Amino acid sequence: MQSSVVFQNVSKVYDEQGFPYTALDGINLEVASEEILCLVGPSGCGKTSLLNMAAGFDSPSEGRILVAGKEVKRPHSDCGVAFQADAVFPWMTVAKNVGFGLRWNRTPPADRESIIRHYLRLVDLEAFEDRWPRELSGGMRKRVDLARVFAGAAPILLLDEPFGSLDVLTKADMQRVLLDVWRADRKTILFITHDIEEAIFLGHRVVVLSKSPGRVLRTFTVPFSLDERQEQLKLEPRFIALRRAIIDVLAAGDGSPSISEIS
Amino acid sequence: MRQKGEQIQGTLIAFIVLSLLAAAWFLLTPRFVRDLMFPSPASVWQSVTTLGWELPWHAAATFARVLLGWGSGVPLGIFMGLTMSWNARVHAVAHTVIEGVRPLPPIALIPFFILWFGLGMFGQVLLIALGCFMVLTVNTYTAVRNIPQVYLRAGVTLGAPRLALYQSVILPAILPSLVGGFRIAAGLAFGLALASEFMGAQSGIGFLMMVAERTLNTNTILLGVIIIAVESYLFDLVIRHVSAHLCRWTDTPLELS
DSSP, X not given: OOEEEEEEEEXXXXXXXXXXXXXXXXXXXXXXXXXXXXXXXXXXXXXXXXHHHHHTSSOOSEEEEEETTEEOOSOOSSEEEEOSSOOOOTTSOHHHHHTGGGGTTTOOHHHHHHHHHHHHHHTXXXXXXXXOGGGSOHHHHHHHHHHHHHHSOOXXXXXXXXXXXXXXXXXXXXXXXXXXXXXXXXXEEEEEOSOHHHHHHHOSEEXXXXXXXXXXXXXXXXXXXXXXXXXGGGGSHHHHHHHHHHHHHHHHHTTSOOHHHHO | OOOHHHHHHHHHHHHHHHHHHHHHHHHHTTTTSXXXXXXXXXXXXXXXXXXXXXXXXXXXXXXXXXXXXXXXXXXXXXXXXXXXXXXXXXXXXXXXXXXXXXXXXXXXXXXXXXXXXXXSHHHHHHHHHHHHHHHHXXXXXXXXXXXXXXXXXXXXXXXXXXXXXXXXIIHHHHXXXXXXXXXHHHHHHHHHHHHHHHTTOSSSHHHHHHHHHHTTOXXXXXXXHHHHHHHHXXXXXXXXXXXXXXXXXXXXXXXXX
């Protein structure tokens, strides 16, 4: 299997007022092509740093990162990125936002409209195409952001807790949309979340990071097929068992007693 | 956003205050205040009729200087600010020069401008343009520095080339912060237009006021003040309306009254 995003022995040390602070320590990770890899870990474990380095916004203190075979040195457009913060351009209408990436990737103008409509339909915002972002709720803006990332032609997506701010129902909806998009476009996705249930539901593999400094504690392969991934799966014993196993690894890595030990 | 009712109330108060001031002017002059110190409405009107068609011609001359100077200085200032943010070397050079020159009031340069460019329109417009340029250069550069990073990152990862990033992300993102600069530059432009007309121009409201000053013709001086006030108010009104339309996407619409 060809690797799309490779982290080779990546460490990140920040300088905090003269004191070195190690955020990430010796990360080795490969996101295979057409894979959804979910990264879970406690807050402050360097998940976002990892994504920023893959996108080229930041550079590792040690090690290197390859995206599509090339070492990342600066910001690039090989990866579509969904940020934690609201990144929808307020000066463009919803449709213009979704079509922004299409203007630069040689999509013929005649095709753009149908692509925009397709992704707007996916995130259920077709009726809002001519609205300004300020007229939408925070959750709707997040969906615009995702539609824009999906519509862009980048074969790799880096998603930083994209559903973190959504309500439960919208979140479940968007998880389904993400799987639909993946089924249709087979993009490579590095998905960052602190929601373990979400990680198992979406990921082919789940990588667990430790509390700072972030190290890879363990990688889980998720045994569920794409067709199995329906809402009710989250209630099945094998899903819950996997979830508990991940929580145990997280808790052990944290130095605190595991949940299984307690219960 | 202000409430509609509050807005109407504000307009009403402004109208009352202005009416009271006008009433005071009509009642107090010339009965209690000598015409020389503060001319009465009647004497100002007399000055209007005496000047005849000369008045709109001078008013238009001043307005033309402002329009040409502002209209060239503002875009050039924006361009300079953007160029400084584009290239670190341009910034290093331009920053030093501009920060060195900026504290200097452009009015101080008028004698030189007369020497270099003569008494014609060109030198006067250039002076106004220079003033507006300085305001907008600093305004633009600061605004670019304050754009939330996430917009730039989103633009880059979506594949926008650098020039397109400036056109589609940076320029619209800074526009609301430039409105203040547009308005400050407009005020400065009227000030500089008047100053340059005081010193050597052969037309314009400033020229009219300077000639009137020699004969202590305070009627015409007050008339000049009124005309400049009206012109600059109208110009500001247009700037605010156009800006409000261009920035109609913002969370906090610009106030129009």
